[in-house]
Amino acid sequence: MLYCLWRKKKKSQSQYEELLSTVPSVPACSAPVILVSQGSWATPCEIPFTLPPRFTTQNQGDLKNEEKKEDEEIKMEAPRDILAHRGSLSVSRWYPVGSVLAGLYSVPPLNEVVAPPPGMATRLCFSVEYRHSSEQLMVSLLRLGNLPPRFHGNVTLVALRLLPDDRRPRQAKARGTGPDPEFNDCFVFQVSGVCVPQSTLSVCVLSVEQDGKRHAVGRVLFPLEGELGHAGRVLWRDLEKEDDTQCSELGDVQISLSYSPTLQRLSVVVLKARGLQLLTDAGVCVQVSLQIHTQVVKIKRSCVVKGESDPYFSHRMTFKLRSQHLDEACLRFELQQPNDVRSEPPALLGVLVLGPFMYARGPQLQHWMDMVNTPQEPVKLWHGLCRAT
Numbered sequence: 001m002l003y004c005l006w007r008k009k010k011k012s013q014s015q016y017e018e019l020l021s022t023v024p025s026v027p028a029c030s031a032p033v034i035l036v037s038q039g040s041w042a043t044p045c046e047i048p049f050t051l052p053p054r055f056t057t058q059n060q061g062d063l064k065n066e067e068k069k070e071d072e073e074i075k076m077e078a079p080r081d082i083l084a085h086r087g088s089l090s091v092s093r094w095y096p097v098g099s100v101l102a103g104l105y106s107v108p109p110l111n112e113v114v115a116p117p118p119g120m121a122t123r124l125c126f127s128v129e130y131r132h133s134s135e136q137l138m139v140s141l142l143r144l145g146n147l148p149p150r151f152h153g154n155v156t157l158v159a160l161r162l163l164p165d166d167r168r169p170r171q172a173k174a175r176g177t178g179p180d181p182e183f184n185d186c187f188v189f190q191v192s193g194v195c196v197p198q199s200t201l202s203v204c205v206l207s208v209e210q211d212g213k214r215h216a217v218g219r220v221l222f223p224l225e226g227e228l229g230h231a232g233r234v235l236w237r238d239l240e241k242e243d244d245t246q247c248s249e250l251g252d253v254q255i256s257l258s259y260s261p262t263l264q265r266l267s268v269v270v271l272k273a274r275g276l277q278l279l280t281d282a283g284v285c286v287q288v289s290l291q292i293h294t295q296v297v298k299i300k301r302s303c304v305v306k307g308e309s310d311p312y313f314s315h316r317m318t319f320k321l322r323s324q325h326l327d328e329a330c331l332r333f334e335l336q337q338p339n340d341v342r343s344e345p346p347a348l349l350g351v352l353v354l355g356p357f358m359y360a361r362g363p364q365l366q367h368w369m370d371m372v373n374t375p376q377e378p379v380k381l382w383h384g385l386c387r388a389t
Contacts, residue, residue, distance in 0.1 A: 122146050122239045124203060124220050130196055130228045137162065137189040137196065137224075141172050142234070143182040144205065151207040151217060156181045159370075161202045162189045164361035169369065197225040202366060205239060214377065248384030250350040251275035251309075253286070253333060256380040257354065257371040259326070266290070266321040268331065270302055271380070274310040279337055279347050284311050287334040290319045297329075304338060326372055330355025335385060350385025 125142040141158060156174035174181035191199060201224060205217040218239030256269040270286045278284070283306035289299045302315035321329055331354045336346035354364050363383060370379045 122148065122205075122218060123236050124205070124239060125234060125236055126203070127232055127234055128201065128222070128224070128227065129232050130193075130224075132193055135190065135192050137191050137199075139187045139189065139201065141183040141185045141187065141203075143180060143184075144174070145180050145236070147179050147181065147207075147217070149179075151215070152178050154207040154209050154215075156217075157206045157208055157214075158183065159204045159206070160187055161366060161369075162191060163200045163202050163363075164365065169373065196228065199224050200362070202363075204366075204370075214374070216380070248275070250277060250385040250387065251335075252382050252384050253335065253350075253352060254380065254382050255333065255352075255354065255367070256378045257331075257367060258378040259321070259371050259375055261323050261375050264320060264322050266319040266331075267378075268317045268319070269378070270313045270315045270317075270333070272310065272312045272314070273335065276309050276311070276335065276349055278309055278349070280340075281306065282338050282340065284308075284349065285336055285338065285346075286313060286315065287336055288317055289332045289334075290321065290329060291332060292325055292329045327356045328358070330359040330368075334388075348388055351388045352383050352385055354383070 123145040125145060127140045127142070129138045129140075130136070131138065139160060141160070144156065147156070154177065156177070158172045158174075159169040160172070161169050170187045172183050172185040172187075174183055176182060201220075201222040203220040203222070205219065207215045207217050209215075218241045220237045220239055222235075222237060251273060252275055253273045254271040256271060258267045259265070260267070268288055270288070273284070273286075276284060283304040285304045286302040287299065288301075290297045298319055300317045300319075302313050302317075305311035305313060333352040333354070335349040335351075337349060338346045352364070353359055354368050356368055357365060360368060363381065367379060367381045367383070370381075
């Protein structure tokens, strides 16, 4: 019986063998070394990177002896630079791995990276990147450059839209004032890869005074087709002012819209037109019709301005419109030349439709959405005329 127990104990001990560690031994508190042929361990632009020691199970007596030995070594040796970064951790063995290049993680000042190009034009600095895996368009809004002096003391706001289908604008507020206000904001637009080349990024810049009055500084229309190849690069684009935009083929008309939810009143001001292709010298008038779905609710006309290809109207019209119909109504503008013979219809010079997503796209949709989002504030914008369909 004793022989069987001895045999069993010997057999159980032979099943387990101690594994030798494959980690190379490093002397205690040894200075880090690099395992490649490069001179010194760390240059001024590098940060030493080490691993803490491995913890192994020890007997209580061995652990006390080890602690006494460590205390003696710490008292004897001078503090090293590598141990100065360990905080409250007290260990005596460090395993050198390499170095961390600090330059890869340091962010240079924004003024050095995106300094505005020379010139007097107001410029917008931004970057665009499209991620095909998540179908997300990332727009990084960085800063403005060369803002006009009269806007230096105001708060700068920016509204971003992805035309033609984006109905909800994203807004950003500058983190300072002066000629070069900074934003450093990132916006995400969820859009499929098929629709991205057909989309246009619209950025409108507004300057807000202390009393809340807004001024349009300009806007940037950035077509995304062919511009996504250089993802993440910094882009500078000049802001287009209303007076600097080129005329369309049939001419342009400037419209001001405002809506009062309390009075349920839509105010329309036809300001002026430019670049019209006049057929006769009979003059020009504007016919404005309010339409809900397919039904024409009201039609109004402006006075006739004669003998000018760039007529100045400044004609105000008001329409009764309930708030629940804002997504169902639209305004149709027709620039007409009266005919000498009253029995014949007037000659049509161009057509413009302003309304929600059901009726309009691009700047026409943006103008209507700006009117809805800023109640009781006039929104003024130039629009190109189209041919009647």
